[in-house]
Amino acid sequence: MCEWIEQDCMDENHLYVHLKDPKLLDLSIFDRMSNDDFCLPCMLTNQNSASIVYAIEGFIPLHDFLSQYVFENEEGYIFLHQLFEQAIASNRNKPVLFDPDYVFVSPFGDRFAFIVVPIQITNWMFQRDMSEKWVEYIAKTMQTTTAFEIPGFLLKFLKSTEFSLPNLVLGLDNIRELYYPKKFSFFPPFPRA
Numbered sequence: 001m002c003e004w005i006e007q008d009c010m011d012e013n014h015l016y017v018h019l020k021d022p023k024l025l026d027l028s029i030f031d032r033m034s035n036d037d038f039c040l041p042c043m044l045t046n047q048n049s050a051s052i053v054y055a056i057e058g059f060i061p062l063h064d065f066l067s068q069y070v071f072e073n074e075e076g077y078i079f080l081h082q083l084f085e086q087a088i089a090s091n092r093n094k095p096v097l098f099d100p101d102y103v104f105v106s107p108f109g110d111r112f113a114f115i116v117v118p119i120q121i122t123n124w125m126f127q128r129d130m131s132e133k134w135v136e137y138i139a140k141t142m143q144t145t146t147a148f149e150i151p152g153f154l155l156k157f158l159k160s161t162e163f164s165l166p167n168l169v170l171g172l173d174n175i176r177e178l179y180y181p182k183k184f185s186f187f188p189p190f191p192r193a
Contacts, residue, residue, distance in 0.1 A: 002099050004117045004124075005052075013057040015040075015102075019050035019119065029094055029118035038090040040104065040113045052118070059104035059113050063141075066100070069109060071144040077176040080138070080150070083112055084169045090114045091165075095124035098134035100141070131165060132158055149175060 004024070008016040019025055025047070033039045042054040062083075071079065087103075090096045094116045097103075102115040117124070139154035153175050157168055 002097060002102065004095075004097065004119055005102075005115075008051070010056070013055065015054040015056050015115075016045075017052055017054070017115075018046075019052075019117070022048065022050035024119040024123055025050045026118050026120045029116060032094050033116045033118075036090055036094070036116075038086045038112060038114055039094070039096075039116045042116075044118075050118075054115060056104055056113070059106060059111075061101050062103040062105050062138075063100035065105045065107075065109060066138065066141045066143070069143070071142065071147065073146055074176065074180050076142065076144050076147045076150045077172060077180070079109055080172055081169060081176075082110075084165050084172075086112045087114065088165050088169070090116065095119055095121075098130045100134065100137050103134075128163070132163065135165075135168065147179065149179060 004020060005017045006020055008018060010016065027044075030042075030044065033042065040054045040056060040059075042052050045051045045053055083103075083105075087096060087098065091098075091114075095118075097115045097117050099115075104113040104115075105111070135154055136158055139151045139158075142151055144150060150172070153171065154168075157163060157171055
């Protein structure tokens, strides 16, 4: 899925990559990344080859997480809501790489970190196809014991003309309310004799 970077190597603490085309490097992106909690910290190690090292300590690739974890009940909705919300927040003014090998998640699935590629704006403005492939991958890889409607909804929503990550979050929230309605009670529980 990645057309911008090439991976050099990865260990348990660092990911080493370089831009396929070093002329696309945009140094101003580094300032935007430093203020975003959802971006993996990184450092430019060689400007000529556009080599970058990302700190991935404490995170695993989304691909590895999804292939090992089975969601139960509402867990899938909560996980996807957080994942897509944070992806939207990070991608607002930076080129986030939507690829299952380059989106990272904590071992408990409660925190996400994204690889931001410091490339010029003209090369990442139109990434609908990248996010579509990413969502399709998630739909086909996600495992669940009860919420089988989630993968089906994701695949069906991909074909709609309204597809976007913000609309996808809204749709998932609506489907969740349908299958797992919130129960409110304005009266205290009736005492039993």
